[in-house]
Amino acid sequence: MSTFRKHVIQPILDCWSLLVGLKITGKYFCKPQVTVHYPRQVIDDENLSTYGGHVELIGKPKDPAMPKCISCMMCVTNCPSKCLKLVKQKAPKPTPEEEAAMKAAEEAGEKVVKPKAPKNPAKFTYDYTLCSLCGTCIDNCPVKSLKFSNNIYWVASSREEMNIDLIARLKEQATQVSASAPKAKAQKAEAEKEA
Numbered sequence: 589m590s591t592f593r594k595h596v597i598q599p600i601l602d603c604w605s606l607l608v609g610l611k612i613t614g615k616y617f618c619k620p621q622v623t624v625h626y627p628r629q630v631i632d633d634e635n636l637s638t639y640g641g642h643v644e645l646i647g648k649p650k651d652p653a654m655p656k657c658i659s660c661m662m663c664v665t666n667c668p669s670k671c672l673k674l675v676k677q678k679a680p681k682p683t684p685e686e687e688a689a690m691k692a693a694e695e696a697g698e699k700v701v702k703p704k705a706p707k708n709p710a711k712f713t714y715d716y717t718l719c720s721l722c723g724t725c726i727d728n729c730p731v732k733s734l735k736f737s738n739n740i741y742w743v744a745s746s747r748e749e750m751n752i753d754l755i756a757r758l759k760e761q762a763t764q765v766s767a768s769a770p771k772a773k774a775q776k777a778e779a780e781k782e783a
């Protein structure tokens with residue numbers, strides 16, 4: 589490198605890159621703050637809607653405590669981390685009367701309709717400590733029964749607590765929603781009255 593380039597050109601180039609950096613810093617320094625100063629500030633619904641926490645079940649529109657899940661096992665078999673466990677429901681045992689009716693139908697050569705197992709799972713657990721949040725289970729569920737939670741404030745103090753009973757969580761959420769519904773309705777009516 590020539591002496592002129594070393595002592596004149598290079599220092600100018602160095603200063604120029606410094607000025608470019610300062611310009612970018614200054615631009616963002618003057619923009620409104622987009623981060624939340626937690627816990628002094630509460631995270632708003634818009635930010636919560638884009639948060640991808642642990643996996644959880646989605647309830648049926650008419651019965652939010654009942655999962656849409658049909659126990660197809662697609663999510664369980666495709667999970668790369670093996671963190672989902674599902675137990676299917678068994679078909680209800682026929683009563684003695686039903687058994688007698690089925691036997692009679694069989695003997696008469698009629699088609700026997702045996703009781704079927706309900707489609708919703710008997711047990712569905714999820715180990716958050718193993719989950720890589722890859723989304724494979726959510727993307728492949730045929731009935732769209734899984735989603736990432738926006739449960740941003742959830743904390744656990746042990747590994748056991750992070751093994752979530754998904755059915756119990758869904759029921760708890762449905763209870764909370766139904767409990768807060770009259771309050772929300774009253775607030776809306778109040779707001780409409782004031783308007």
Ligand code: SF4
Binds near residue numbers: 643669670
């Ligand atoms: S997000 Fe990925 S790792 Fe987590 S439970 Fe679903 S498939 Fe498994």
Ligand code: SF4
Binds near residue numbers: 661663728730
């Ligand atoms: S959550 Fe979806 S993919 Fe998993 S078992 Fe239920 S229906 Fe199948």
